[in-house]
Amino acid sequence: MGMHGDHDLGHTVAGWAGTTIAVTGCTVMAVAFAAGWSTGLWLGGAVVVLAALATWLLHLAGWGKATGPRPVARQHWRVRDTSARRGHPDCLGCRLAARGAATASGVTPVGSPAPAEPTPVGQPS
Template identity: 45%
Template sequence: MSLYDEGHTIAGWTGFGVATMGSAVVGLGVCETSLPVVDGGLAVVAVSVPVTWVLHLMGWGKPPGVRPRGEWGMRVRDGRAREGHAECVSCRVAGRGRRTVPVLEAVPAESTPLSPVE
């Protein structure tokens, strides 16, 4: 059994459901040869991405990686979502969980030679 529990979340299943409905509408539009129906279905598929993203940021998604078994339940809300997850692209896009770059101290120029001749 895997230690990873990716995608078993309210955010994941809601995004999947919205995208599936949009795909069904696209298929209906193809069968009926109706470009407006195909466009409507593609719009519904496109809406699934921000819906999933917003639910993830609200805590209904889960961070990538190994988590304790107690947090595996689908209805368990992630309390750390507000700070952002370190390796999560969605959190980085939202401006959460940014890593701070350490400030390096300035080294005097005379202590480091620029070439072997110096």
């Protein structure tokens, strides 16, 4: 247990890599702004966009985490999330990649058995 208690703060490979790339891009933009170099501002902005893309791709590859706390055994930042391939519920990144959208919207994927029809109230099943 650390200084802040037993919290899952989301330390993941995707989070650390994305943050490092974004800080690099912001540093490039700050130096370019101080130097009056407009091309450097665009270059730093492109690096920040690259950070978002890299974080998203690492999340989809299983190096991120789903929303909410993880079990204590899975909180180490180098533990891969095996559920990422199916998509996380309520995850914008997974929805953008069309993962988990079929089950979330109620549509049955092709090749899956059709859900059973509910029995009307008052009739034997």
